[in-house]
Amino acid sequence: MGLLSDHRVVVTGVGDIGGVVAATIAEHGADVEVWDRDQDALDALGMASRCVDVTDADAVAAAVNDCFSTDTLTGLVTSAGVLSMAPVVDLDPVDWRRVIDVNLTGTFLCCQAGARRMLSEEPPAVGRSIVTFSSIGGLRGEPDIAHYSASKFGVIGFTQSLARELGPSGIRVNSVCPGAVDSRMNTEIIEVYATDEGVDPGEVEQTIVDSTPLGRLSTPDDVAGTVVYLLSDLAKFVTSEAIAITGGLVF
């Protein structure tokens, strides 16, 4: 029996972190369906999948209703997200709206549809849990990512409200806040900061590592472990939390 046996979980966004998260959830015994707007990324992962744009309310609602059609939905993980970087004075409102639309509105649409379905179903034998993706950028603002940070602070507030609404029905809702994860997204951030500071990207990365008590960047696997815990009944009395997965990064 795996930790997530009898769980049926949708994971959105199968990039560097979400793909590992989905595979790890499956390794722990859950049935998993992954959603992304990028069909090639879905094909590369080789899991049960569906091409869904999380900003499309009708597509999200249809996908939530279709998935695991003969059984209950027990879990939802909203990892689909985008990053762009610019100081506020240069930030194009189009970019602001795109980042808020995917990261915050996309999270809302998936959670709304998922919650509606869960509330319409008989509670399954295992606990139900929603995990949203915030970021260390949802716990503190940094230069050049005001729009990303605003979206990720928003995810935490949204998550806390939803946890209060769904708690009486026994559905838990928590956020994860990854720090500097060894990934393409983090490489982009490090390269922009290196350019801003006129230093080598390796120096920026070393500064992050030196500020991290556990002494390294985090990995997608570090994030996956926390998501598995939050989906599982080990976390049966944990809701409304925003859990930092940063190796203790000092800020």
Ligand SMILES: NC(=O)c1ccc[n+]([C@@H]2O[C@H](COP(=O)([O-])OP(=O)(O)OC[C@H]3O[C@@H](n4cnc5c(N)ncnc54)[C@H](O)[C@@H]3O)[C@@H](O)[C@H]2O)c1
């Ligand atoms: N990588 C990091 O260092 C880091 C740190 C903190 C938080 N995060 C957050 O973790 C999550 C996953 O990050 P990642 O590194 O895997 O990112 P990634 O860019 O590798 O993957 C994101 C995935 O989301 C998908 N996506 C984007 N817009 C979509 C849409 N409208 N509909 C459906 N799918 C869409 C992309 O196609 C991609 O596959 C994101 O929410 C990100 O903000 C990442």
